[in-house]
Amino acid sequence: MKALTRDHFTRxxxxxxxxxxxxxxxxxxxxxxxxxxxxxxxxxxxxxLHTTIRNVGGLLLLVPTAxxxxxxxxxxxxxxxxxxxxxxxxxxxxxxxxxxFFSRTLTSVW
Numbered sequence: 001m002k003a004l005t006r007d008h009f010t011r012x013x014x015x016x017x018x019x020x021x022x023x024x025x026x027x028x029x030x031x032x033x034x035x036x037x038x039x040x041x042x043x044x045x046x047x048x049l050h051t052t053i054r055n056v057g058g059l060l061l062l063v064p065t066a067x068x069x070x071x072x073x074x075x076x077x078x079x080x081x082x083x084x085x086x087x088x089x090x091x092x093x094x095x096x097x098x099x100x101f102f103s104r105t106l107t108s109v110w
Contacts (some may be wrong), residue, residue, distance in 0.1 A: 027102025028057035
């Protein structure tokens with residue numbers, strides 16, 4: 001296995017992971033704000049999903065981080081069939097899943 005170099009950290013998976021983390025942050029903070037605006041406070045919890053996202057949603061930042069690390073490691077293996085095209089496709093798919101998940105979460109609070 002090749003050693004990870006500086007070039008590995010300027011590849012598209014890193015930028016996609018940063019974009020995915022931005023979606024997670026907007027989704028988590030947006031869910032909390034939507035719950036406050038909607039009149040939900042700490043005493044009344046609307047449902048488990050929204051409450052969990054508001055309280056521990058920051059842990060979802062581990063998903064893009066894990067994806068980026070795994071993708072970069074797989075690309076660095078000399079005998080791997082994982083190509084940068086697979087990294088882009090899987091990263092865009094994860095980004096789409098995160099956007100759909102948080103958009104449904106944000107719109108269902110209202």
